[in-house]
Amino acid sequence: MLFTDLAFTLSPGDLLYVTGENGAGKSSLLRILAGLLTPEDGEVLWDGADIRGHGVQYRQSLLFLSHLNGLKDDLSVAENLSFAVRLTEGSVQPERIAQALNAVNLQPYLNERVGGLSQGQRRRVTLARLWLSRARVWLLDEPFVALDAASVEILKGRILQHLQDGGMTVLTTHQEVAIPAERVHRLKIA
Amino acid sequence: MTGINWFKYAAPQTFFHLSGKWIPVLGWIAFFLAIAGLYIGFFIAPTDFQQGEAYRIIFIHVPAAWMSMVIYLAMAFWAAIGLVFNTRLSAMMALALAPTGALFTALALITGSFWGKPTWGTWWVWDARLTSELILLFLYVGFIALHASIDNPQRADRAAAIIAIVGALNVPIIYFSVQWWNTLHQGASINVASAPKMAVTMLIGMLVMTLASWAYSVAVALFRVRCIILERERHAAWVNDLKEVKS
Amino acid sequence: MMAIFFAVLQRDLRLAWRKPAEAATGVMFFIIVASLFPLAVNPDPVVLRGFAPGVLWVSVLLACLLSLPRVFALDYVDGALEQIMIAPQPLSLIVLAKVAAHWLTATLPIVLLSPLLGMLYGLDSHGLIVLAGSLLLGTPTLSLLGGIGAALTLGARGGGVLLSVLVLPLYIPVLIFGAGAVVASQAGLGVQAHFSLLGACFLLSFVLAPWAIAAALKIVME
Numbered sequence: 001m002l003f004t005d006l007a008f009t010l011s012p013g014d015l016l017y018v019t020g021e022n023g024a025g026k027s028s029l030l031r032i033l034a035g036l037l038t039p040e041d042g043e044v045l046w047d048g049a050d051i052r053g054h055g056v057q058y059r060q061s062l063l064f065l066s067h068l069n070g071l072k073d074d075l076s077v078a079e080n081l082s083f084a085v086r087l088t089e090g091s092v093q094p095e096r097i098a099q100a101l102n103a104v105n106l107q108p109y110l111n112e113r114v115g116g117l118s119q120g121q122r123r124r125v126t127l128a129r130l131w132l133s134r135a136r137v138w139l140l141d142e143p144f145v146a147l148d149a150a151s152v153e154i155l156k157g158r159i160l161q162h163l164q165d166g167g168m169t170v171l172t173t174h175q176e177v178a179i180p181a182e183r184v185h186r187l188k189i190a
Numbered sequence: 191m192t193g194i195n196w197f198k199y200a201a202p203q204t205f206f207h208l209s210g211k212w213i214p215v216l217g218w219i220a221f222f223l224a225i226a227g228l229y230i231g232f233f234i235a236p237t238d239f240q241q242g243e244a245y246r247i248i249f250i251h252v253p254a255a256w257m258s259m260v261i262y263l264a265m266a267f268w269a270a271i272g273l274v275f276n277t278r279l280s281a282m283m284a285l286a287l288a289p290t291g292a293l294f295t296a297l298a299l300i301t302g303s304f305w306g307k308p309t310w311g312t313w314w315v316w317d318a319r320l321t322s323e324l325i326l327l328f329l330y331v332g333f334i335a336l337h338a339s340i341d342n343p344q345r346a347d348r349a350a351a352i353i354a355i356v357g358a359l360n361v362p363i364i365y366f367s368v369q370w371w372n373t374l375h376q377g378a379s380i381n382v383a384s385a386p387k388m389a390v391t392m393l394i395g396m397l398v399m400t401l402a403s404w405a406y407s408v409a410v411a412l413f414r415v416r417c418i419i420l421e422r423e424r425h426a427a428w429v430n431d432l433k434e435v436k437s
Numbered sequence: 438m439m440a441i442f443f444a445v446l447q448r449d450l451r452l453a454w455r456k457p458a459e460a461a462t463g464v465m466f467f468i469i470v471a472s473l474f475p476l477a478v479n480p481d482p483v484v485l486r487g488f489a490p491g492v493l494w495v496s497v498l499l500a501c502l503l504s505l506p507r508v509f510a511l512d513y514v515d516g517a518l519e520q521i522m523i524a525p526q527p528l529s530l531i532v533l534a535k536v537a538a539h540w541l542t543a544t545l546p547i548v549l550l551s552p553l554l555g556m557l558y559g560l561d562s563h564g565l566i567v568l569a570g571s572l573l574l575g576t577p578t579l580s581l582l583g584g585i586g587a588a589l590t591l592g593a594r595g596g597g598v599l600l601s602v603l604v605l606p607l608y609i610p611v612l613i614f615g616a617g618a619v620v621a622s623q624a625g626l627g628v629q630a631h632f633s634l635l636g637a638c639f640l641l642s643f644v645l646a647p648w649a650i651a652a653a654l655k656i657v658m659e
Contacts, residue, residue, distance in 0.1 A: 273652075325606050325609055328605070328606040331602060332603040332606065335595075335599055335602050335603075336589060336590070336593065336599060336603060339590075339593040339599055341594075344659075345657065349589050349593075349653065349656050349657060352585065352589060352649060352652055352653050352656065353585075353586075355649075356585055356607065357607070359645070360606075360610075363610045363638070363641075364606070367609065367613040367614065368609070370613070370617075371613045371617065
């Protein structure tokens, strides 16, 4: 049993920080919100309906980046990203992928194989999906880990823009990264 | 509608106390029926004019073979119920039935080969029934091995349920294929189960032994479910309040 | 909806194409296992021809089994599988694409090579055609059933051996009908019944297995 008595509601524009010790269950909470894990008790509602019953509509509005990058070493950066978008949104124009890579300063690596990239670069490839996504709910597990200061700023800017566009973001973090959003909630898991 | 809340009995706590009362009853029923069945089988039933005394092993072999199949289906049934309705007790039932089913399958194989030695002159023949029993044993082993290799009990229950259901759907296909293969390769051989012109006493003996096996299986499965309940609910207050646990 | 099927198929085929050594290892395994039997038993042509159907079918079965963990294990480790599972697309369709890719890359090369091995075992031309045909019709069932085992053993202890224990008993009907077809053709009998039964097995597993694999993946990802 990781946690009990946990309840919160997110509205468009809301940012939720989930903090807590290592092993407190931050990642498990995100996996429950993503629908990968079934809670022992309780439910996750989307537009008032349980996500287990109305999974498709919810998953169409969902982007979940876990601590695993989910990238294939033997595919190029562009191939990896285009597959990720095809999984959620159908087709994607190549220009949009180039723009997204531009945003995370990886444009020269468009056709490189992911296997040749460093850990930080891989993380940025994964984060480039934030520029390709039209999802309303972002679940980000430790998005700032393994990023240099410049990339952290870029990422903060993207999350802020998403919130201003009416999106919602839940992110786990162990170091507070201040995002100047209007509505910020904090949830500490003991 | 009667108003009985059936789900009340599905709560592990209620079930634990209820099954505690039933196990001794079923155990004694199994014991006395087995004594009676063996007595009929070994002393009253007439000697078979073709096979002599060796045929008497069917009083153990046939009930064991029946039980091995019935228990597999029961196991798959409970596993499916547990998977669909997410009832904890059903999954425990499936897990508790597996070792008993495997035991009866092994018993059917061993007694089959005991019968084979004097009748066919060899311990093992690739007879359709024996081969099917062997494959059934493999299916039991797969279920038990998969459950044992996953640490989280709930996940183990659910994963093992899938293989039990897939196995149950496959059992008829496997039986058919083995039967088919057997007729192509060997032609008709004497089957263990089809002793020609069975005397009434033989039939009664076999029936009594089958009932004994049923009572035994249910008793042992209930006993095992109780162990599983204690293990999984060891943190629950009611388990710690049991007088067996307190002393 | 079929777009996602082809997207997953294309991705997995591309991945396999970029690591050709993996598929080649499976093919080599098949050739080596199949050539052990004449050494272990008897190289006499009459004897060889007698046990060729069984030996070749069992060798294909083992080679197929060996490659099964690859269907999901890599995606499981690097997190690609969880991205697939939270996609709004139907999971059973994605899973079917992955199994199809596995069959095309790991098993089809072995099926195509089997007549060559059959020649080494002295099968006549009719026997070779029946061998390849029975494998072509039977091996997709092996991949579908094996996918269930591959999904269930993700993250379980003793993965590979456990997978064999789970899956091999389920393979028995396909083995009986497939090898039986070659035996029947050698005896000059018709093989239509065998092929019909292999086809029935395929249809049944094609309808049920993707659903079972999807359910299994949901359980093991918890």
